[in-house]
Amino acid sequence: MKKCLAICLVLALVQVAGCGRGGGRYDENVSVPKGDPAFPPLGTSWIIDHAGVLSDPVIAAADAVCENLKVDGVAEVVVVVMNGVKQPDLWATHYGRWLGLGRKGLSTGGGNNGVVWLVRPDAEDKLTVSVGRGLPKFTTVDYGAIVDDAVEYFNFNNYDRGVTTLVTQTDEVLRKIHDGK
Numbered sequence: 001m002k003k004c005l006a007i008c009l010v011l012a013l014v015q016v017a018g019c020g021r022g023g024g025r026y027d028e029n030v031s032v033p034k035g036d037p038a039f040p041p042l043g044t045s046w047i048i049d050h051a052g053v054l055s056d057p058v059i060a061a062a063d064a065v066c067e068n069l070k071v072d073g074v075a076e077v078v079v080v081v082m083n084g085v086k087q088p089d090l091w092a093t094h095y096g097r098w099l100g101l102g103r104k105g106l107s108t109g110g111g112n113n114g115v116v117w118l119v120r121p122d123a124e125d126k127l128t129v130s131v132g133r134g135l136p137k138f139t140t141v142d143y144g145a146i147v148d149d150a151v152e153y154f155n156f157n158n159y160d161r162g163v164t165t166l167v168t169q170t171d172e173v174l175r176k177i178h179d180g181k
Contacts, residue, residue: 028097029094029097030094030097030098031094031098032091032094033086033087033090033091033094035086035087036084036085036086036087036090036091037050037082037083037084037085039094039095039098039099040080040082042078042099045059045063046062046063046066046067046070046076046077046078046079047059047062047063047066047078047079047081047163047167048078048079048080048081048082049081050080050081050082050083051081051082051083051119051121051122051159053081053121053157053159053160054081054159054160054163055160058160058163058164061164062079062163062164062166062167065167065168065171066078066079066167068171069170069171069174069175072175072178073178074113074174074175074178075102075113075114075115075132075135075138075174075178076101076102076113076114076115077114077115077117077167077170077171077174078095078096078099078101078114078115078116078117079117079119079163079166079167080092080095080116080117080118080119081119081120081121081159081163082118082119082120083120083121083122084122085118085120085123088118088120088123088125088128089128089130091118091128092116092117092118092128092129092130093116093130095116095118095130096114096115096116096130096132099114101114101115101116101132102114102132102134112132112133112134112135113132113134113135114131114132114134114135115129115130115131115132115135115138115170115174116129116130117129117166117170118130119154119159119162119163119166121154121157121159126151126154126155127147127150127151127154127166129143129147131143135174135177137177138173138174138177142173142177143170143173145169146165146166146169146170146173149165149166149169150162150163150165150166150169153165
């Protein structure tokens with residue numbers, strides 16, 4: 001009986017210790033999906049244009065909106081414009097994890113509140129979103145309309161207007177959700 005109790009205690013301690021790894025993440029996969037381009041570092045802007053399709057003023061204005069979302073504790077939003085991504089859903093999700101996007105902690109405590117918008121100029125489906133589990137009220141009902149509006153510009157190669165639409169509407173919706181209105 002004592003031996004069984006000791007084994008159960010050891011197993012319980014191992015399980016608890018394992019749960020603490022990775023800062024409470026649900027999934028530890030932060031690797032680039034096979035065959036896709038490497039993750040770009042965040043650098044000094046929330047807007048990353050590896051495709052070279054955005055103007056500097058649009059990058060600066062969109063970055064300011066994303067920075068205010070972070071400072072106000074609403075969410076951390078990154079927009080990546082990149083060609084060559086073949087697995088956009090995995091790439092965007094793993095990228096958000098790789099960055100450690102969103103406030104630290106469990107989603108039930110307000111953490112994991114990151115959003116990655118991936119814009120792919122070279123793809124038929126130009127826009128992908130990955131939403132952290134800390135934003136359960138930011139659903140397809142909310143971001144579906146944002147996608148529809150932004151893609152209208154992307155389909156005509158107007159990436160400046162598309163990213164502006166994407167960021168401003170994301171800001172509006174996330175603030176409404178955050179403020180409970």
